[in-house]
Amino acid sequence: xxQTKKKRIGMAVFLLFLVIGTAYxxxxxxTTPYQEDQGFVxxxxxxxxxxxxxxxxxxxxxxxxKVDNSLSMFNKQSVISQINANKPVKVDNMFSNVFTLAxxxxxxxxxxxxxxxxxxxxxxxxxxxxxxxxxxQVIDSLKQIVGYKKVKLVGSKVVKDDPRVMLDCSAIAKGYxxxxxxxxxxxxxxxNFMVEIGGEIVARGVxxxxxxxxxxxxxxxxDSLSTNxxxxxxxxxxxKAMATSGNYRNFYYKNGKKYAHTIDxxxxxxxxxxxxxxxVLADNCATADAYATSFMVMGMEKAKKVLxxxxxxxxxxxxxxxxxxxxxxxSPSMKDKIAK
Numbered sequence: 001x002x003q004t005k006k007k008r009i010g011m012a013v014f015l016l017f018l019v020i021g022t023a024y025x026x027x028x029x030x031t032t033p034y035q036e037d038q039g040f041v042x043x044x045x046x047x048x049x050x051x052x053x054x055x056x057x058x059x060x061x062x063x064x065x066k067v068d069n070s071l072s073m074f075n076k077q078s079v080i081s082q083i084n085a086n087k088p089v090k091v092d093n094m095f096s097n098v099f100t101l102a103x104x105x106x107x108x109x110x111x112x113x114x115x116x117x118x119x120x121x122x123x124x125x126x127x128x129x130x131x132x133x134x135x136x137q138v139i140d141s142l143k144q145i146v147g148y149k150k151v152k153l154v155g156s157k158v159v160k161d162d163p164r165v166m167l168d169c170s171a172i173a174k175g176y177x178x179x180x181x182x183x184x185x186x187x188x189x190x191x192n193f194m195v196e197i198g199g200e201i202v203a204r205g206v207x208x209x210x211x212x213x214x215x216x217x218x219x220x221x222x223d224s225l226s227t228n229x230x231x232x233x234x235x236x237x238x239x240k241a242m243a244t245s246g247n248y249r250n251f252y253y254k255n256g257k258k259y260a261h262t263i264d265x266x267x268x269x270x271x272x273x274x275x276x277x278x279x280v281l282a283d284n285c286a287t288a289d290a291y292a293t294s295f296m297v298m299g300m301e302k303a304k305k306v307l308x309x310x311x312x313x314x315x316x317x318x319x320x321x322x323x324x325x326x327x328x329x330x331s332p333s334m335k336d337k338i339a340k
Contacts, residue, residue: 034192034208042067042174043074044198049208050185051192063184064177070094071173083158084166090156098169098176098286099153105290106148109306112297113290114148114265118168121263124270139268146265175243175289178202182241182285199244202285203237212238214339220246220276220318220326232318232328234339241285245292246277246318262296273299274319276326281314281337291315300329307331 037048037057041064048060070079070092082089091099105113119142123134150161158167169176174197181195182202192205194213203213216231235242246262264271278295282288291313295303300319307315314334321327330338 041197042072042170042177044174046177046195046197048181048196049194050190051205052188052190056185056188060181060184063180067094067173067177067180071098071169071176073168073170080167080169086160086163091153091158094176094180096153096156098172099158101286102169102172102290103148103153105287105294108309109291109294109298111148111265112302113171113294114146115167115169115171116146116148116151116165117263117265118166118170120146120265120268124261124263143268146268148265171245171293172286172290174198174200175241175285175287178241178285200285200289201237201242202240203242204239206238212236215242217244217277217279217316217318232326233316235279235281235316235334236337236339237281240281240337241283241288242279242281243285243288243292244277244279245289245296246275264297271297271299274321275300275303275317276320277318278303279316281316281334283312287313 032051032053034049034051035055035057037046037055037060039046039057039061041061046064048057050056068075068078071094072078073080073084075081079089079091079095083091099115102113102115106115120139123138123142145162145164145166150165151167152159177197178195178200179202181197182193182204185193185195186204192207194201194203194207201215203215205213207213213236214234215237217233217235219230219232262271262273263269273296275296278292280288280292280295282291291306291310292315294306295315295317298306300317303315303317307313311333314331314337316330316334316338317328319327319329
């Protein structure tokens with residue numbers, strides 16, 4: 001009898017501490033302020049909101065500096081810049097992680113994602129601006145140094161089939177940077193945050209209004225001055241990563257149809273698919289970033305086939321229908337994420 005009484009008292013004390021602890025956490029969650037940091041990284045702007053008594057911007061920027069030192073084309077001393085200059089350099093873990101993921105997505109998308117495609121993208125970008133398309137001869141010459149299989153990671157060294165091959169991780173580095181910051185915040189015990197770098201996002205927990213994080217998807221419009229910021233939809237991105245690919249405000253027209261400026265690494269020419277923007281939700285932002293770019297290259301039907309193999313991915317496509325009007329397709333699993 002006495003032993004049973006002691007057990008009951010012990011259980012009551014445990015429950016009391018549990019209630020007090022839960023109440024303390026709840027009060028702490030409601031009274032802890034949100035920090036809002038912004039700055040410039042990877043040639044773009046970042047915005048980071050997180051719930052913390054302490055402002056961590058200096059530490060966050062130290063983490064972003066590590067990514068910059070590994071993957072930034074703007075940093076002449078970065079690992080990737082030294083690789084492109086054919087200098088002997090051992091890659092770091094960040095470069096290795098991104099390169100391995102990029103290689104896996106490239107294989108999965110039959111080369112639609114390709115971190116060696118920059119020379120073609122650059123020549124077409126220049127051509128679109130001047131109104132003069134690159135000649136077939138120029139395209140053919142550049143194709144000789146484009147192809148993700150022309151470069152590989154052997155141990156800690158990058159080996160190129162041709163020294164002219166150039167790497168550009170800009171279609172995955174922003175997403176990876178978001179992941180690095182998100183992992184840093186979680187390691188600090190922070191459960192409520194939103195990390196955004198150049199439009200790529202990782203969100204967790206709740207926002208300043210104690211509601212799930214909701215992110216707008218911009219409607220593609222012919223608006224080169226970016227004065228029109230209409231939203232196509234709003235997505236619930238809590239506990240997910242989100243990336244969007246698509247040249248929202250610059251299109252080219254062919255036979256009366258509108259196409260985004262997306263270059264196919266296989267042909268060397270702009271794709272002529274109807275997708276104007278591809279938004280992908282995934283468990284990490286680097287993956288979302290890479291697949292969003294891939295889907296812009298692949299087009300609707302091929303993208304759907306990839307999505308069938310990857311139930312962990314969700315996609316939201318804005319495309320031009322046969323009449324030239326904007327239309328929408330999204331993964332069935334995306335339905336619950338659409339807030340508006």
